Each structure stands twice: as structure tokens, then as C-alpha cells.
Amino acid sequence: MTANAEVRPAAALLHPAWLGALVLLALNDHILKGGLHAPSLLVGKLSDITGLLVAPALFAALLRVRSLRGLFAAHLAVGLVFAAIQLSPAAAAAWSALMAGLGAPWKITSDPGDLLTLPSLLVSWRLFVPVMLGAPPIIGLRRLATATAGCIGLLFCVATSPPPETIPYNPLNTDVYIHNDTGERLVLIIRQLRADLETDCEVVTTAPELLREPHFGEPATWSLGNQVNAAALPLAGDPAPTRPCRAILLTSDTMAPTVVTWARDDLPLTIQPGVVHGEDHAEGALLISDEDGDTELTPIGAMSITPLGAGDSDQAANCPAQSELDRLFWSAPVPTGIAQLTEVDLGADGCYALGLDGARWYLCAPAPLFPFQVGDWVSLKATSGTSSDTVQLDLLDGPGGEPATPARRLIVSRGDGFPFIPGLSGEPSAQAGCTYQVSGACAAVTRPIELLVNHGDGATNLTVGAPVTVPDGLGGVWTLDLAYAQRPAFFDPACDEGDNRLTDHIDLAALYSP
Numbered sequence: 001m002t003a004n005a006e007v008r009p010a011a012a013l014l015h016p017a018w019l020g021a022l023v024l025l026a027l028n029d030h031i032l033k034g035g036l037h038a039p040s041l042l043v044g045k046l047s048d049i050t051g052l053l054v055a056p057a058l059f060a061a062l063l064r065v066r067s068l069r070g071l072f073a074a075h076l077a078v079g080l081v082f083a084a085i086q087l088s089p090a091a092a093a094a095w096s097a098l099m100a101g102l103g104a105p106w107k108i109t110s111d112p113g114d115l116l117t118l119p120s121l122l123v124s125w126r127l128f129v130p131v132m133l134g135a136p137p138i139i140g141l142r143r144l145a146t147a148t149a150g151c152i153g154l155l156f157c158v159a160t161s162p163p164p165e166t167i168p169y170n171p172l173n174t175d176v177y178i179h180n181d182t183g184e185r186l187v188l189i190i191r192q193l194r195a196d197l198e199t200d201c202e203v204v205t206t207a208p209e210l211l212r213e214p215h216f217g218e219p220a221t222w223s224l225g226n227q228v229n230a231a232a233l234p235l236a237g238d239p240a241p242t243r244p245c246r247a248i249l250l251t252s253d254t255m256a257p258t259v260v261t262w263a264r265d266d267l268p269l270t271i272q273p274g275v276v277h278g279e280d281h282a283e284g285a286l287l288i289s290d291e292d293g294d295t296e297l298t299p300i301g302a303m304s305i306t307p308l309g310a311g312d313s314d315q316a317a318n319c320p321a322q323s324e325l326d327r328l329f330w331s332a333p334v335p336t337g338i339a340q341l342t343e344v345d346l347g348a349d350g351c352y353a354l355g356l357d358g359a360r361w362y363l364c365a366p367a368p369l370f371p372f373q374v375g376d377w378v379s380l381k382a383t384s385g386t387s388s389d390t391v392q393l394d395l396l397d398g399p400g401g402e403p404a405t406p407a408r409r410l411i412v413s414r415g416d417g418f419p420f421i422p423g424l425s426g427e428p429s430a431q432a433g434c435t436y437q438v439s440g441a442c443a444a445v446t447r448p449i450e451l452l453v454n455h456g457d458g459a460t461n462l463t464v465g466a467p468v469t470v471p472d473g474l475g476g477v478w479t480l481d482l483a484y485a486q487r488p489a490f491f492d493p494a495c496d497e498g499d500n501r502l503t504d505h506i507d508l509a510a511l512y513s514p
Contacts, residue, residue: 005068009060011135012128013149014142018057022152025050045117052082052120057128061150071129075121086114092221170274174231175267175284176260176303178250179276180224182290187223188230191216191249192239198491198502201245201263203436203445207489208247208261209310210436212443215490216249227277232260232286233269249308252288255295257308260286266302319434319448322464325349327484328412328507329364330391334382338401341376356380363391363412366481368467369511371395371408388415388506407476409512416503418451421510423472426451428504430487431463442495446486449504453480476514483507 012018024046060074084091138146180186193199194217203210217239222230232248247261267284281287283301290296297305335356343355351364356378372378377396383389395408413419418426431448438445451462456473467481484507491502 005133006066007060007068007071007129007132008135008138009057009065009071009074009128009132010138010146010150012057012131013061013146015128015131017127018054019149021050021053022149025054045114048082048114048117049120052078052117053124053127056121056124057132058150058154062154068129071132075125079118079121083115083118086112090219172229172231172233172272172274173269174233174272175246175264175269176232176248176262176286176301177229177272177284178224178232178286178288179229179281180226181287182254182295183226184290185223185225186288187221187253188288189219189221189251190230190232190234191219192234193217193243193247195239196493198493199240199243199245200489200502201243203489204245204247204261205263205304207436208259208304208306210438210445210489211247211249211259211261211306212309212438213249213257214441214443214492214495215247219251227275229272229274229276231272250286250297252295254290255288255297258297259306259308260297260299260303261306262301262303318463319431319437320464321437321439321446322448322484322486323440326464326507327364327505328414328509329362330412331362334380334391335359335361336380336382338377338379338396338399340399341372341374341378344372344374346370365410365412366467366483366509369410369479369481369509371410371511377404383420385415385420387417388413388419388508390414390419406514407512411508411510411512413506413508413510415506416501417506418453419508419510421472421478423474423476424453424455424470424478424510426453426462428485428487428506431485436489440495442492443490444492444495445489447489449485449487449506451482451485451506451508472512476512479511479513481509483509 055078056071056075059078060071063070063074065071065074081095085095086092178188178190180188193204193211193215197215220234224230232246244264245261246264247259249257250260251257270282270284272282272284276285281300285300286303287298287300288295289298299305329351339356339359341354341356342358343353343360345353346367347353349364350367351362352370354361354363372393372395377398379394379396379401381392381394383392390411390413392412393410395404396402397404411419411421417428418424428449428451431450434448436445436447448464450464453460453462453468453470455470455478457471460468460470462468462480462482464482464485467479469477469479471477484505486505488502488505
């Protein structure tokens with residue numbers, strides 16, 4: 001047997017084993033599936049096994065393969081498509097959409113356990129390749145019989161049993177239901193807002209254009225007959241039962257991805273019918289219709305409909321997006337107490353490596369506010385408060401611990417509010433002219449904020465990148481540098497680091513001078 005040996009795949013289509021597998025496939029998909037006494041595990045695996053026995057020879061015959069190398073490629077292609085569907089919900093959804101486009105809608109789900117049936121491809125190779133090798137040309141009545149077997153095989157491989165209609169026809173306990181009013185069967189893909197995503201629901205309901213694909217979970221695929229309803233709420237139950245807002249990403253084989261959002265209180269859970277004929281729809285209905293070839297969505301009730309990625313809000317030039325690289329940082333543990341600086345090394349990342357009596361400690365702080373040098377004695381203190389965590393460095397006149405003359409104090413803080421700074425107070429607010437914006441691979445949604453700093457002479461606005469010097473009312477001044485100030489609308493634990501609360505994130509450095 002050589003790679004160049006001539007084969008005739010059509011010869012296998014009349015082999016008793018191939019015909020038997022085809023009969024089992026047809027009986028399983030159109031009689032056993034849905035039967036009251038047929039175990040679902042058995043019929044599911046039987047469908048996979050018989051399909052993998054039938055498909056390679058049929059595929060090779062349709063492509064008129066004539067070599068062992070081509071025959072191997074046909075088996076490999078069948079195996080790769082099968083594995084992709086079982087391992088990837090996205091691939092399963094794409095296959096469902098493709099089949100719907102060919103007029104044979106499937107309801108297919110991924111199941112990695114079905115990969116156990118892949119050895120059926122080896123059985124197909126062992127059984128049917130000897131039949132194909134050196135087979136004579138197929139002519140006359142045998143050619144007609146082969147063509148008939150191939151057509152029947154193609155019919156049962158593609159036109160597998162449709163999803164059971166009894167599930168979506170049952171009454172639905174949901175707040176929003178999607179109704180197919182297109183006149184034809186519709187393949188529908190629904191993705192819920194991720195349950196593990198900390199969410200600002202005011203942003204979800206008022207600015208749905210900020211939502212992106214990473215904010216949504218795994219897809220669920222439905223195949224809906226005309227006038228049939230599907231619940232927006234997943235069958236497994238509400239993934240985030242305490243969240244006051246809801247959002248889904250809705251796609252069909254005829255409709256671009258669309259975000260639908262609503263407030264939970266506006267559309268409470270009710271029992272909705274599985275089928276609605278005519279125009280008798282209740283609040284919470286999302287109608288999908290087809291007007292002159294264009295798919296339209298019509299909500300009944302308080303819902304917002306927005307194309308996915310409709311665009312970010314326009315931002316002023318002074319509202320740049322920030323990243324984690326802009327944040328202030330210090331290493332733990334903090335070596336508190338009095339020590340002499342034996343090393344002050346500013347790295348390219350803007351962080352200082354400080355030698356403190358043999359110990360090395362790292363501090364990321366604005367260079368213009370860092371007043372210390374090698375040989376200085378400093379007192380180092382760390383505090384954790386209700387609004388921020390801080391480290392404080394005071395310049396001393398020597399190892400005895402007296403404040404140096406002139407005095408210098410550096411405070412670096414991270415938290416959700418203004419740190420304790422003698423003589424000052426501050427209040428955060430959204431920066432004027434700045435709105436929420438989307439940035440990064442995780443689709444972070446944040447809004448720049450500013451601080452109104454109250455001091456001895458009144459109040460001053462402090463924004464990122466614009467340090468200010470203000471009096472403390474006691475004869476000294478503070479130079480303030482707001483390094484990072486963002487208000488998040490979402491927190492993604494898979495991507496973001498640090499505090500997972502939806503609170504203001506404020507990193508501030510302050511230098512006191514007499």
C-alpha cells in the first residue's frame with residue numbers, strides 16, 4: 001500500500017458495514033432521539049460513532065479523492081471539525097449557523113466527552129480503505145446504486161434531527177423573552193453578562209454602547225421555529241440574582257451582534273407562553289422580524305437596544321485613558337522605623353530602589369517630589385485607613401530621630417479617597433468634560449476623576465498630570481501630584497489587579513516643604 005495507490009471512495013458506499021452504519025444513524029437521529037425509553041447518553045454517542053463511520057468515505061467520494069494521501073486528509077478534516085465543535089462553544093455556534101444557512105438548522109452543544117468516539121475514524125479507515133483500493137470503475141446499475149446511497153448518506157449526515165420543540169414551547173419563567181416573528185426557523189445565540197463581573201448598573205442601563213464581548217459569558221444556542229419564544233434568562237437560572245440590571249448579547253444567523261439591556265425592577269419575572277401567535281405580546285417581549293430582508297428588533301417594555309461596539313463616547317484632550325503602569329506602588333513588607341539611605345537608584349520604570357541599612361525596598365513615586373539622597377536619615381511609617389493605604393517618609397537630622405531643618409515629608413497613598421495630610425482635605429468627583437471610555441484587551445470601562453483640595457487659602461482642583469502647590473495654613477506648603485485617578489464601571493477579576501470594589505481608584509503623592 002503506497003501513498004500514490006489509486007482509490008475509489010465511492011466503492012465503500014455499497015459496503016454492508018457502511019450501509020449498516022447509515023441505517024443506524026438514520027434510526028438513531030430520527031426515531032431513538034426523543035424516545036421515552038432511549039437513554040440520552042446512548043443515543044448521543046451512537047450518533048457520533050455512526051456519523052464518524054459514514055462521513056469520511058462520503059466526504060472523500062464527494063471530493064472525488066483518488067489517492068491514499070487525499071483519503072487520509074478527508075478523515076483528518078472530519079476529525080478536526082468534530083473535535084472543534086466538541087471543544088469550542090463558538091465553533092458549535094458557527095456550525096449551527098452554517099447548517100441553518102444550508103436549510104438544516106441544528107441545535108448543537110459542545111461536549112468534550114464526545115471526543116471518546118474519535119477512534120471510530122480508525123475503524124472507518126480499517127473497514128473501508130481495503131474496499132476502495134484497486135476498486136474497478138463504477139458503471140451501470142452499480143453507479144446508480146452508489147449515487148443513491150451517497151445522496152441518502154448526505155441527507156442523513158446534514159439533516160440530523162432538529163432540536164426538540166417541547167423545551168421552548170413550554171411556558172417560560174423569565175423577565176424578557178425573545179420571539180421569532182421572521183416566518184422562518186431562526187438560529188439564535190444568547191450570551192449573558194458575566195456573573196463574575198463587578199458591574200455598575202447605572203452605566204449598563206444608560207451607556208450600553210460601552211459593553212464589549214469580554215463582558216459577556218459563554219454562548220447558548222437556540223433553534224427557534226416561527227412564532228416560538230426563548231427566554232433571555234438561561235435555563236440554569238439567573239447567573240447574578242442580586243444584580244439590579246441585566247444585559248445580553250444577541251446574535252442570529254441574519255442579525256449582527258446586538259446588546260440588549262434593562263433594569264430588573266422595570267421587567268419583573270413572569271410566566272410567559274412558549275408560543276405567541278399574532279400581536280398579543282406582553283411587556284418583556286423582544287420581537288425579531290424580517291422586513292424586506294432586513295432583521296429588525298422591536299422591544300415591548302423598558303429595554304435598550306444597541307449594536308455591539310457602537311462606539312466610545314467622545315473624550316476631551318485632557319481625558320487620557322490610564323493603565324496600571326501609571327499607578328504608584330511600594331513593595332511589602334514596608335521596613336518601618338529609622339534608617340540611613342545607603343542607595344537611591346531610580347529605574348527606567350519610574351521606581352526607586354532604596355537601600356535602608358542593608359535592606360532593599362522599592363517605591364514608585366513621582367521623581368520631582370522625591371527629596372531624598374544617599375546618606376540621608378529617614379523615618380519610614382506605613383498606615384492603612386478607611387479610604388487609603390499610605391507610606392510616609394520624613395527627613396531626619398541624624399540617627400537620633402529629630403526632624404531635619406528644613407523639614408521634608410513625602411506621603412504616597414493608594415485608595416478610594418483623600419489620604420490624611422495635615423492641614424488638607426479633598427473630595428473626588430468626575431472630571432469635568434470626561435466620560436466613561438473603553439480601553440485595553442479586557443475592555444476596562446473607566447472615567448477620569450479629579451480632586452477638590454481644601455487648604456488654608458480656599459480650594460484647588462487637582463487633576464492627573466497637573467501637580468499643584470497649596471498652603472497648609474500652618475506656614476508650610478504641600479506639592480500634590482495625582483498620579484492615577486479613575487472611576488471604574490466594571491471590575492474583571494480575570495484581568496484586573498488590586499481592589500475588586502467598584503470604588504474610585506486614587507494614587508496620590510504629596511511633598512511637604514516649610
